[in-house]
Amino acid sequence: MEATSGRPAGGDADRRLGRRALLVGGAAAAVGTAVLARQELSHLWWRLPGVDKPRVAGAVDFRGARWVAASPANYRQADRPDDYPVDRVVIHVTQGGYRSAVKAFQDPAHAAAAHYIVRRDGRITQLIRELDVAFHAGNRGYNERSVGIEHEGFVEDASSFTDAMYAASARLTAAICGRYGIPADREHVIGHVEVPGTDHTDPGPHWDWGRYMGLVRQVHTPET
Incomplete structure (x- = not known):
């Protein structure tokens, strides 16, 4: 019931x-x-920017590059492009020889270094991983958003910029542009002189931008 x-x-x-x-x-x-x-x-x-993430010692981002580590004082560890979007390549000239440039970038008191150096003979050395922020542009925002490429030589010496250098550097820049979806144009591939606030003049009047960008575009593969 x-x-x-x-x-x-x-x-x-x-x-x-x-x-x-x-x-x-x-x-x-x-x-x-x-x-x-x-x-x-x-x-x-x-x-988190600047965290020490697992990475392979001596690994390079561009095939064929030689690894020579810059001083940790001359860059900031990061995880780009997650920390900071990468949308620029900055072209530099060392104002000296290859060995003196490497020595400077390995000196913690120098307070500057680029990701790469391209030699006169076309050989490429990587000193800082692209995921890290190199102190190369003299502008914090541009450091965070760009990859810096040094070229062995002097801005006032046109003979510094050899055929081998142009060809190797163009392949490197094209690879960087392809990796991050950067347009291969002069708005996004710039000289150090074009960085806001800089007092540098490199790559100088003898750098052949028309030739260089033509070579970059020949090998550039845009993201799809």
Whole structure:
């Protein structure tokens, strides 16, 4: 016989069990959420600028480049393009020989270094990973958004810029543009002289921009 209260017999017990199930279920959900939150938080460090992320010693970003590490004082560790979008390539001239440039970039007191040096003979040395912020442009915002390429030689000496240098540097710039989806044009491939606030004049009047950009475009493969 059913109870006259209109509720099924055993309703109080059922409600107690239901509340207990809700409490237990809610606690389990909270624990699960906390676990997920901890897991998520444990991965947030990957997005923090300057964090020491796992990387392969001596690895290069451009095939065929030689690795020679710059002083850690001359760049800031990062995880570009996640930390900072990369949308510029900055062209420099060393105002000296290759060895003196490497020595300067390995000197912590120098306070500057580029990602790459291209020699007169076309050989390329990488000193800083592209994911890191090199102190090369004299402008923090441009450092964070660009890859810097030094070229062995002197701005006042046209003979510094050899056929081998132009060809190798153009392949390097084209690869960088392709990697980050940078347009291969003069708005995005610039000289150090064009960085806002700089007092530098490189690459100087003897750098053949028409020739250089033509070579870059020949090998540039835009992102699809």
